[in-house]
Amino acid sequence: MAMRMTIGCLLVAVGALFGMVPVVAHHSVTGEFDPNKIVTFKGQVTKIEWTNPHARIYVDVAQPNGSIVNWNVELAAVSALVRNGWTRSALKVGDTVSVEGLHARSGAPIANARSVVLPDGRKVLSGTVDQ
């Protein structure tokens, strides 16, 4: 459960974000999030905000010292998620998810998600549901 931060694979990451996956954002992602700082973590979903301009999930991540950090994970706009085939029932509070995303430039526990993966390996709320 320990948080793991990975820095690297920049070009692949950016390619995946802007090329393969039809990410729709109302703003430029890189103003707020650092494409050089890829963060990965696993934890339990505490809240889902099915809102615009971005849907968000909040994830409790246990730290090595036993404390918990609640990550704020920015997803695409709801309208974009729905056009990609997702519904708000794709994820529930209490689900365990592995998140990979771009870290906020401030260093706060906020990430712009590249992928959200359930324990059974299903990728949700990124890309299209029929991909």
Next chain:
Amino acid sequence: MLLVTMAALPAQSPERGQVSISTQRRTGPPAGPVPRLPDGTVDLSGVWVGGGPINDIEREGGLKPGELDALLLPSAKALMASRDVTMEPHNRCLPMGVPRTTPFPFRIVQTPTHKAATHLFILQEGNIHSYRQVFMDGRKHPPDLDPTWYGHSIGWWEKDTLVIDTVGYNDKFWFDRRGTPHTEQLHTIERWTRLDLGRMENKVTIDDAGAFTKPFTVTFMATLSPPGDELMEYICQENNQYGVHTIPGFNPQTGETKK
């Protein structure tokens, strides 16, 4: 034709039991002839995506690298140099202006009357729910306009092309994420031509003696969204957290960042 296209798409989605709009969009716009109203006028109605700049008006508008930058007056060049993407009005849920677009679709609606349409509306899903109102009844621009985000638009048909002439803009919106600027002297002439069922060209002449040494023309393409796609609610102000805790020193009220 359409059914054949749909059948060729990947297996049904487990989530919704249908192929997503995004997947259908990737297969390209639908093919077919230009649809027309009973009086012969081109029918522009439908849900469209694109047709304007987002990241870079020079590149996306079909100009050569540096071509537009070379037209900037020194004051406009200095203003552009002072901007970075975190300062965009867009980020604070303010309108995008003209000719800019977003990744979200828009719908064109003409009001039917016993004669011809008197108004044409461009209903925009994003970046904020807003609309453009185009007067089609032959009126002229008023002489003294309060500057606004979408200005005062009058429209008419030149053969099969819808011409929208707009003045009375404010200077607050950016043409693109690079911060390409303009002034309140901005005058745009859009020429919308539906090339076929699925594609609509927007050739825009931008005339602003306050920012550019001469007028220039940029060209964009809008595509028809797949059948079944509709405008959706998109309330940008609902949960906009732009920059609040992500950018050190950012003021969400002004969009400025304290260095």
